[in-house]
């Protein structure tokens with residue numbers, strides 16, 4: 001009976017329109033100080049509790065967008081009997097708690113388990129969040145007792161890691177790596193009999209990654225530290241790249257070869273470029289997989305902001321995620337051999353790198369960001385734009401005029417200057433009132449220019 005009711009509730013909330021949202025909200029607990037008190041100060045009594053918490057700010061637009069999704073997450077976790085409790089906390093009311101958790105932006109989603117807080121950085125959709133909660137709340141290393149289980153996992157996950165062998169120092173490193181990287185991917189352990197026959201192992205124990213219809217074996221001497229190898233190998237070879245993913249790919253330090261195309265454009269130029277990259281990714285996997293990621297990106301908006309350039313679609317760009325340099329081709333790519341040639345030229349240093357993170361590039365970034373901010377303010381609200389930028393400009397021109405005419409009339413400039421001074425203060429007041437307004441309107445007016453900045457900041461870390 002109870003299960004049936006939950007099922008109905010689930011469907012009703014999923015269709016949302018009919019019901020008061022308050023009903024669905026019942027599955028998300030509003031957390032306050034007492035939660036933290038119970039969770040942290042009385043660890044013993046609640047040490048097995050696992051919480052999925054949305055730290056939000058009441059004025060933030062992205063948080064409002066997340067709210068109905070969050071309620072559905074709460075409902076679904078409850079209805080499937082998950083041990084994960086779902087809550088939300090107004091991070092502005094409990095700012096000290098939020099900062100204790102390292103909450104810097106809104107919304108921040110964290111899974112709290114034992115002493116650890118895991119950050120969720122994926123897309124804010126119900127399925128992705130629930131998948132994350134299952135993965136992180138469950139066993140760190142999941143045993144694969146049979147070949148059937150192995151096949152089942154292979155069908156479900158496009159990328160996963162497997163430890164093969166008994167107790168060993170490598171296994172300890174594997175567990176360490178998993179406790180940090182479980183937020184991104186899946187970790188299993190198995191005996192040698194369980195893995196498919198096509199897998200040949202030179203030695204045991206071993207750590208393998210299964211992806212792209214093949215597998216790669218971790219080699220301590222060639223690949224270095226296990227954690228960083230896992231960070232590099234946790235992506236499929238070919239990806240649909242967006243700004244978020246590009247940010248994530250920054251962890252790999254690899255070169256990313258991207259076909260920048262218009263997905264809606266069905267002309268052969270666009271579709272061919274995508275399939276050339278796919279072909280290179282597949283057929284030259286052994287040669288390039290250590291150093292390269294491949295993919296395509298829909299539209300050039302994001303990449304233009306990132307490169308501070310105007311790329312014409314379709315085109316190919318290769319980004320070096322470890323130093324923010326990029327490589328562009330000056331000719332058309334018509335087949336896979338062209339692309340391979342281009343890659344080899346990049347590797348042997350015959351293609352000139354552009355961009356980078358030198359001081360000059362950073363200055364260029366500041367100017368570029370300022371310019372795009374101004375443009376986007378003018379676009380979204382021309383009146384505000386005129387106010388913000390017109391007024392100081394007006395003041396400056398009046399001052400210039402004053403200086404210019406000062407020769408003609410000595411006393412005049414003083415007076416003008418006084419007037420200007422009082423006027424100069426007003427732009428700040430406008431700035432202030434804008435700052436106060438922004439929280440209420442929520443979203444930043446310039447999301448497009450902010451994301452690449454994140455990439456930049458991350459690099460500096």
Ligand SMILES: *[C@@H]1O[C@H](CO)[C@@H](O)[C@H](O)[C@H]1NC(C)=O
Pocket residue numbers: 265266267269270313314
């Ligand atoms: C598709 O791309 C081609 C080549 O870039 C361009 O000439 C054409 O105008 C595009 N078509 C559409 C519908 O955008």
Ligand SMILES: *[C@@H]1O[C@H](CO)[C@@H](O)[C@H](O)[C@H]1NC(C)=O
Pocket residue numbers: 255320321322323346347353
């Ligand atoms: C990418 O950047 C790293 C770090 O600066 C550098 O060592 C490497 O040579 C670069 N790769 C290419 C192909 O330029």
